[in-house]
Amino acid sequence: MALLGIHLIADFFECDSSVINNIESVEKILTESVIISGATLIKPFFHRFSPQGISGIIVVAESHFSIHTWPEHSAAAVDIFSCGDFNHIAALKLIKEKIKSANNSVVQIARNSIQSNDANNPDLQYKKIIL
């Protein structure tokens, strides 16, 4: 099977809640992360929920960047899904710095490779990333 892409799943904790509840800030940060990664921006969309929280998606030529924020938990969930060769780690490091996250967990998953039928032992091909 073809490799569909690399998917980085990043959960950020202990963030600056005022930053991640500001739609202009979140859009600027995710856009800068696309630019620093070298990906090609196609279409951004950002939405602020009431009373709080932002969802943002940027479709790029190589797949997508997404962010969802929970200011009430000082948390943000970021996905970078890429079928191209660009600098995902630089993008995540920029996001981590700008949202002032003191704690994170990041894994990289190879999409296409989750094939086991053993529910307790799927051979998910992933690796832990330290930012």
Place this chain on the structure above:
Amino acid sequence: MALLGIHLIADFFECDSSVINNIESVEKILTESVIISGATLIKPFFHRFSPQGISGIIVVAESHFSIHTWPEHSAAAVDIFSCGDFNHIAALKLIKEKIKSANNSVVQIARNSIQSNDANNPDLQYKKIIL
């Protein structure tokens, strides 16, 4: 740490390439999957690449649905990221049926729970889903 959401990572293989290379079909299928799941549609965006392939994102009140297709590989990658309680499995089954996928692999990941520092043994909390 709070549970940020449930993330379903679904890779579909042996799909009908003519369906997954048709932007109207892909938009209709992903939109129907949002509706059947019970999620609340906020904003859809679909893009067709040249010479082939579709990327589609639907931001929902509960996070997002995304699809990327590779007609040349008869493959599609779908993500459903949800911080709400809706029927993700019905959504994935509908997509599987409509794109006529003969083979798939799906895992469900609890976002917030990837915490180990052991790169070979991260305690990713996931489970295999059989559609």
